[in-house]
Amino acid sequence: MTSSEAASAPTGWPPLREELRGLEPYGAPQLDVPVQLNVNENPYGPSAECVADIATAVAEAAGSLNRYPDREFVELRAALAGYLARDTPHDIDAAQVWAANGSNEVMLQLLQAFGGPGRVALSFAPTYSMYPEYARDTMTEWVQGHREGDFSLDLDHARDLIKERQPSVVLLPSPNNPTGTALPPEAVTTLCETAAESERGGIVVVDEAYGEFRRSGTPSALELLPQHRNLVVSRTMSKAFALAGARVGYLAAAPEICDAIRVVRLPYHLSAVTQAVALAALRHAPELLGRVDELRAERDATVSWLRGQGLTVADSDANFALFGTFADRHAVWQRLLDRGVLIREVGPDGWLRVSIGTAEEMATFRQALTEVL
Numbered sequence: 233m234t235s236s237e238a239a240s241a242p243t244g245w246p247p248l249r250e251e252l253r254g255l256e257p258y259g260a261p262q263l264d265v266p267v268q269l270n271v272n273e274n275p276y277g278p279s280a281e282c283v284a285d286i287a288t289a290v291a292e293a294a295g296s297l298n299r300y301p302d303r304e305f306v307e308l309r310a311a312l313a314g315y316l317a318r319d320t321p322h323d324i325d326a327a328q329v330w331a332a333n334g335s336n337e338v339m340l341q342l343l344q345a346f347g348g349p350g351r352v353a354l355s356f357a358p359t360y361s362m363y364p365e366y367a368r369d370t371m372t373e374w375v376q377g378h379r380e381g382d383f384s385l386d387l388d389h390a391r392d393l394i395k396e397r398q399p400s401v402v403l404l405p406s407p408n409n410p411t412g413t414a415l416p417p418e419a420v421t422t423l424c425e426t427a428a429e430s431e432r433g434g435i436v437v438v439d440e441a442y443g444e445f446r447r448s449g450t451p452s453a454l455e456l457l458p459q460h461r462n463l464v465v466s467r468t469m470s471k472a473f474a475l476a477g478a479r480v481g482y483l484a485a486a487p488e489i490c491d492a493i494r495v496v497r498l499p500y501h502l503s504a505v506t507q508a509v510a511l512a513a514l515r516h517a518p519e520l521l522g523r524v525d526e527l528r529a530e531r532d533a534t535v536s537w538l539r540g541q542g543l544t545v546a547d548s549d550a551n552f553a554l555f556g557t558f559a560d561r562h563a564v565w566q567r568l569l570d571r572g573v574l575i576r577e578v579g580p581d582g583w584l585r586v587s588i589g590t591a592e593e594m595a596t597f598r599q600a601l602t603e604v605l
């Protein structure tokens with residue numbers, strides 16, 4: 233090797249960005265166990281009628297798979313706008329809606345458009361654990377503030393941090409994952425106003441992946457869209473719609489924000505099959521969402537039961553509950569797994585998160601936890 237070859241030789245193989253070297257890929261373990269309550273899926277699959285409609289729609293799409301799909305997915309955007317109208321008294325236009333392969337991709341695209349070197353993305357811990365990954369992958373600086381002991385936002389701290397760090401993107405899950413706590417609309421308004429006043433006029437993303445599971449009386453941030461042009465509300469079909477396997481996420485925002493994403497998205501990112509599945513499922517929205525009420529009732533019962541065991545449980549507006557605190561949470565997680573119940577070690581140390589499954593699955597979880605405690 234010549235000296236110039238030695239100087240330019242990579243320090244390891246493959247020639248990765250240094251900050252990626254040695255990292256594990258993101259994701260909870262996918263284990264084949266009887267009761268899977270670890271990734272906040274909907275335990276109910278789509279009904280037989282919905283499955284039949286999806287199959288017909290996919291068969292129709294299959295006939296044209298030699299062609300690229302509609303890059304702008306016009307029909308799907310209009311259908312999603314129609315669906316979102318149930319959560320706000322204001323009109324939502326198709327030009328205000330964007331979709332991608334899961335809300336993870338929607339938010340990555342937001343970071344691609346609004347983040348980047350020299351820019352900051354901000355959230356408040358504990359928060360959704362994928363956010364720092366979008367920041368890392370788009371070379372955006374990741375800044376994390378804190379929450380109160382009950383996991384609500386400390387608004388003074390949040391405002392100060394926005395003023396100080398001038399984030400281009402503020403990421404606020406509501407209901408929050410992993411805690412389940414929802415943000416009051418006043419907090420969203422304050423943060424949108426503070427971000428709008430900052431030098432860069434950052435966007436505020438309210439990630440409502442679990443929005444449909446809100447307790448009644450908790451409004452969606454969709455209602456605030458007309459007041460804040462920097463507000464983005466992200467949703468997904470993975471949770472309430474029971475379509476995690478189809479990978480469809482979407483957002484509502486000012487049309488200028490959707491136009492900005494159109495610049496960075498890969499052409500034809502939503503396949504014709506995905507578009508067909510989403511459109512067919514949206515026609516079954518009332519029936520799919522009927523199951524949400526059952527899950528909310530099961531969630532409330534689970535939270536009460538856990539509290540009855542003397543555990544601390546975060547208030548939940550989502551399809552999961554965060555509970556603790558354990559001196560050795562891994563031991564509890566493992567002992568539940570030994571009994572065929574898979575939950576998640578996530579959130580602050582000592583806490584565990586259980587997704588809400590069917591009544592039967594929750595009975596198995598309760599039995600297993602009683603044996604473990």
Ligand code: PMP
Nearest residue numbers: 334335336360409441468470481
């Ligand atoms: N946001 C939050 C808060 C989540 O918990 C999740 C999934 N666990 C997502 C977004 C991403 O979901 P998907 O990509 O399936 O839409």
